[in-house]
Amino acid sequence: MATIGILGGGQLARMLVLAGTPLGQxxxxxxxxxxxxxxxxxxxxQADWRDFAALEAFAADSDVVTFDFENVPAETAEWMAARTRVFPNPAALSVAQDRLAEKTLFGRIGLETPAFAAVDSREDLERAVAATGLPAVLKTRRLGYDGKGQFVLRAPADLDAAWQALGGVPLILEAFVPFDREVSVVAVRSRTGEFRHYPLTRNWHAGGILSASLAPLAGDPALEARAVAHARTLAEHLDYVGVFALELFVHGERLLGNEMAPRVHNSGHWTxxxxxCSQFENHVRAILGLPLGDTAAIGTSVMLNWIGELxxxxxxxxxxxxxxxxYGKSPRAGRKVGHATLCGDDPRELADRLERIGAALGRNEQVAPVLAALRAS
Amino acid sequence: MATIGILGGGQLARMLVLAGTPLGQxxxxxxxxxxxxxxxxxxxxQADWRDFAALEAFAADSDVVTFDFENVPAETAEWMAARTRVFPNPAALSVAQDRLAEKTLFGRIGLETPAFAAVDSREDLERAVAATGLPAVLKTRRLGYDGKGQFVLRAPADLDAAWQALGGVPLILEAFVPFDREVSVVAVRSRTGEFRHYPLTRNWHAGGILSASLAPLAGDPALEARAVAHARTLAEHLDYVGVFALELFVHGERLLGNEMAPRVHNSGHWTxxxxxCSQFENHVRAILGLPLGDTAAIGTSVMLNWIGELxxxxxxxxxxxxxxxxYGKSPRAGRKVGHATLCGDDPRELADRLERIGAALGRNEQVAPVLAALRAS
Incomplete structure (x- = not known):
């Protein structure tokens, strides 16, 4: 039995506790x-990330520390790692926290990305737009998630507004790439070096927030193998321990790295x-060095996110x-408050189920693209 | 969102919490x-069953109260029911707590039982043995579980020892019936009257404690239908709300009622x-009046109990x-400290899995009868 400390107490922590308790943790x-x-x-x-007096007792009480929240300050992660075992390691966390470092690493391991450039001044922004072309997305390098800290540039006239909205912190400009599908690889690497991955998952976003996921993604094993190879290289390069998600754009035969989430991920809730063995159970196994569990899909699953209210x-x-x-959270616009997962033995059975649920909940719009993908598979 | 109070904090409560939390409870x-x-x-x-000061605050804080421990004093259950909603109702609990009341009720609803007789004195014991014959089992009417409070009588010479061991509290003598198989129906009835049942489960005991369960039990739908009909009648007769288990002996074509457990049950852990939808989730749904969930088996499952130590x-x-x-409990002889559930798409795949696990854990003896049943199915 180990005591696992989690930095952050949101729904990811909640699902880690639910999955890890039957393991006796x-x-x-x-x-x-x-x-x-x-x-x-x-x-x-209840403490702030820099309340080191409170964190001292927490560290002493925890055999292993991990993250629900990826934007824990690097300083806090390192402070913690000097006192107890922290997985993923603070250096890996730090790369994933910075869009520029992350995309640079993607390039280094041979994973193509949309064109990008660092933007630290109004002049950088001009230069960057000249290099990437328009449309493009200006993003904060740090602390962005669920579409926050982003500004889409469609015409040169948008530059001023974008700079006004986001300027003053380190930024990155990314070319706006057309894509056919958004997919993710949720994978896990253990303290022992054991690596496993879940089937490639297709994702749909609405307003920058994940709306629905479908897995496994039938039909293109070669694409899946390439995506998984990138995830594995990334994990090994970072000496990453735990579950992570690699989000990718698919455009024709091209795979483009979008971002890496250094934690259990919304697109893995269907597991x-x-x-x-869910992503939550495998994360617990990985950070304790236990054997990793079975990541094969049982039938087909669709996850629907509930945003704002249930x-x-x-x-x-x-x-x-x-x-x-x-998730036991109070409703608030844009907040992830819950999800539902629908399973089926085959895509047709699942499509019928999804259609019924979508109609009953008045969520036809949310369900429509997933239904189309299921009916086509 | 409701607050559910549970009387008792063992592994059943633990699994209820794990199942009910995703429902937002x-x-x-x-x-x-x-x-x-x-x-x-x-x-x-932390309080005794008769610490009514502590229970007062607990009752006030709970929208619904239910049981992890079936031997909560009837007085406490009734006291609680005067303050908040209690499911199952105290009268149903009280019947299930008393082997004599329980077996009498079985007879009343047309469920055959082994011959039995109340024993309140040494003379009663003589009379009872004359009626049931030997071998027979002398049991305390109350507070027995996992084989505790039982004495097997094989010869007239055993009567003194049995009386010495158990005499002084209300007892019941039950004829020792030969049986081919022990089975259970785990079923659930909601506050709305909705009733569902899990597939018939076959059980093996060792030393009076459940050792293994196998479900679904292939091959005899007529037997299953009879068992389920008895469970349903019982639940309706008692206006029972929640999950319960009806344990039965199968002897040829005969079904004999052994006992009813007024709670989620060890033979339903495989769900x-x-x-x-597990027995734990369905119990939570039932006591809240939510729609009951799907009780159909997905493939075949075997549950192995870990007794004493993991x-x-x-x-x-x-x-x-x-x-x-x-279960996060410290080891102790005879204590249920955990279990494992093995699933498979078909009995053959599952048999291979079970055989591997039995060998690897040095548990061939525990696994052998289940393996034989799986190989024969």
Missing amino acids: RFRLVDSAGDACAAQIAPLV IEGTG PEADAVLREPRAHWHD | RFRLVDSAGDACAAQIAPLV IEGTG PEADAVLREPRAHWHD
């Missing part, structure tokens, strides 16, 4: 919010019911092979 | 033991991974479709 959380939703099922130290649960609860996940 | 526990294993994931009120986890962790459950 105990959990402790740090979060600045007293109502962090994982604190319903694990003891919480709770859709595989023999729909009525009844239609999902009544449907066979449909699973409800309420 | 919160939990509170009462247990006299400060180290109750469910307290690792839910707030615990966590072996069905779309074996090494590695062989199970390495095996696909094998699931480890460590």
Whole structure:
């Protein structure tokens, strides 16, 4: 039995606790919010990331420390790593926290990316646009997630507004790439070096936030093998330990690296019911050096994200092979408050299920692109 | 969101919390033991069953109260029911707590039982043995579980020893029936009256404690239908709300009622991974009046109980479709400290898996009867 400390107490921490408890592990959380939703099922130290007095006791109490929140300050991660084992390691976390370092690394390991350039001044922005062309996306290098800290540039006239919105912190300009599909590889590497990956997952976003995921993605094993090879190289290069997600754009035969999430990932939530060993259980196994679990898909799964507020649960609860996940959070615009996963033995059975659920919840729009993909497969 | 109070904080409470949390529910526990294993994931009120001051605050804090421990005093259950909603209802609990009341009810609803007689004195015991014949089992009417409070009578000479061991509390003598198989129906009835049942499960005991379960039990739909009909009648008769188990002996074409457990049951642990909605989730749904979930088996499952101490986890962790459950309890002879569930798409795949696990854990003896049943199916 180990005590696992988690920095951050949101839904990812909550699902880690739910998955790790049957393995006999105990959990402790740090979060600045007293109502962090994982604190319903694990003891919480309410503290700021730089409250080192509070973190001292937390570190002493934790055999291993990991992350629910990827934007823990590098200083805090390093401070923690000097006191107890921290996975993923702070250097890997630090690369994933910085879009420029991340994209530079992607290039170094042979993973193509959209054209990009660092932007630290108004003049840099001009130069960068000249290099990438328009449209392009100006993003903060750090602390961005779920579409926050981004500005889409469509015409030269947008530069001033973009600079006004985001200027003053380190930025990156990325070419706006056309793509056919967004996919992710959720993979896991253990303290022992063992590596496994879940099937390639297709993702749909709305307003910059993940809306739905579908896995496994039928039809292109060569593409999947290339994506997985990149994920593996990345993990080995960073000596990464734990679960991570590599988000990619697919354009024809091209695979472009978008970003790496150094933690369990929303596009892997379907693995709770859709595989023999979820991303959450495998993360716990990986950071403890236990054997990794089975990542093969059982049938086909669709995950629907609930953003802002939960729909009525009844239609999902009544449907066979449909699973409800309420994170126990209060509703708020743009907030991830829950998800549902629908499973089926084959894509047709699942498509019928998804169509019923979409109609019953008044979520036809959210469901439509996934349904089209399922019907086409 | 409801707050669910659980009387008792053992592994059943722990698995209820794990299953109910994704439904957005919160939990509170009462247990006299400060180290109750469910307290690792839910707030615990450490109190005795008759500490009504402590229970008062617990009742006020709980929208619904249910049981991890079936031997909560009837007085406490009734006291609680006067303050908040309690499921199952105290009268149903009370019947299931008393072997004589339980077997009498079985007879009333048309479920055959082994011959039995109440024993309140040494003379009663003589009369009862004359009626049931030998061998027979003398049992305490109350507070027995996992083979505790039982004495097997094989010859008239055993009567004195049996009386000495158990005399002084209300007893029941039951004829020792030969049987081919032990089976159970785990079923659930909601506050709305909705009823569902899991597939018939075959059980093996060792030393009076459940050792292994196998489900679904192939081959005899008529037998299953009869068993389920009895479970349903029983639930409706008691206006039972929640999950319960009806344990039965199968002897040729005969079905004999052994006992009813008024709670989630060890022979239903396989439903966590072996069905779309586990007994734990369905119990939570039932006591909240939510729609009941899918009870159909996904493939075939075997549950192996870990009694006294856990074996090494590695062989199970390495095996696909094998699931480890460590209850976070300290080892102690005869104590249920964990279980593993092995799943497979078909009995043959599962048999191979079970054989590998049995060999790797040095548990060939525990696995052998299940393996034989799987190979024969």
